[in-house]
Amino acid sequence: MYALVDCNNFYASCERLFQPALIGKPVIVLSNNDGCVIARSNEAKLLGIRMGAPAFEIKDVILKNNVAVFSSNYVLYGDISRRVMNTLSQFAPEIEIYSIDEAFLNLSGFDIYDIEAYARKIVYTTTKNIGIPVSVGIAPTKTLAKVANKIAKKNQDKKGVFILNDKTSINKALEEFSVSDVWGIGRQYSKFLNKYNIFTALDFVNTNKEWIRKNMSIVGVRTMEELQGNPCIEMETTPPDKKAICTSRSFGTMQSEYEPIAEAVAQFAATCAAKLRKQKSCAAMMIVFIHTNQFRKDLKQYAKNIVVSLPVASNSSMELIKYAEIGLKAIYKKGFQYKKAGVIVSDIISENNLQTSLFDEVNRDNQKKVMQVLDKLNSKMGRDKVRIAQQGFSRKWKLRQEKLSPCYTTNINDILIVKT
């Protein structure tokens, strides 16, 4: 059996941890740049606030109902997540951290226990230790555990726990479960399946397997098998190295001049480099992109990306910034108002088996040492305290974050604020 543990309204719950007065009140968290709604407390959901709704469109609802609004604070959520996962890992020998707010636990061999009591203990302990409410779904496959979790969350009377462990209960659950809510079936496939009168998960399971294979590839077949109780998706206990790493942001205000955009792109390249170093790998290819605001139909539009090949794979901030600048210079055009830029690195290999070039003129040992010192200093003093000059300090492009909460658990100054 697998358990899927999912934090309830995670980001909203994190904000509430430090403002308990907000418990029972509507809370929402906005995306970067305070753009869209990305997390809602139950009370906010009841007000009809949709996931992904642009903040400016729901201004009236927010004011009228006194909704608490937060900018997203990923440093805080990341730290709370780490604590939740630590607690969860005590409950099973194998844990897969599936996302910032979800984890699968491998409960094989736990049949000898009262599995429901065990699940309640997970809910109780996490709530007590961390203060974040969670829901637990337990079933013979990961996809069914996802189903069980949704049922646990949806029905108040389940008190955060639901178990699917026999044919009858599984069939009944699938019959009442919309196919569009199944893990692995998104909007496009839902629409497609509905066209063929497949509306529930049970309809889907009873469909011809070859037909699924033809129309939804092997991925669809796996989902089908999983819903039938045959495990096809294994636990992934150690996260695989990333094959591509992307750093991109929308600008707080649109930018026309080259310099602030170059500063932003240098920052993104440096962040990509730091992420590469963290997983001990190097990238041999980079994509730089910029675009204007697609929502502003009244403005001239421009969007362009460029692929830059690195002669030797690298994870040095200095080198990545250099190539990002070359890319940006090639695609930047005067006369547009830019809204967003980004850097993607790929062709990623381990830093241990780097293929250097005969004609390589870069002193890689030196760069490596510099980066090690830089990482060490920044981990102690704070992100980007030491930086490459091109990353700059003007920050004209910086995010809009008007409702940012303090980093209560990670920033020394914020911690002091809490204490006093």
Next chain:
DNA sequence: TCTGGGGTCCTAGGACCC
């Protein structure tokens, strides 16, 4: 009249997830 057989690698595009 009639034109083999069996592979690999790469890429773009489309689906999905949180």
Next chain:
DNA sequence: TCTGGGGTCCTAGGACCC
């Protein structure tokens, strides 16, 4: 005024090999 960010996997088709 105002609309997020970061990933994965699979397939078909083309190019190429012998």
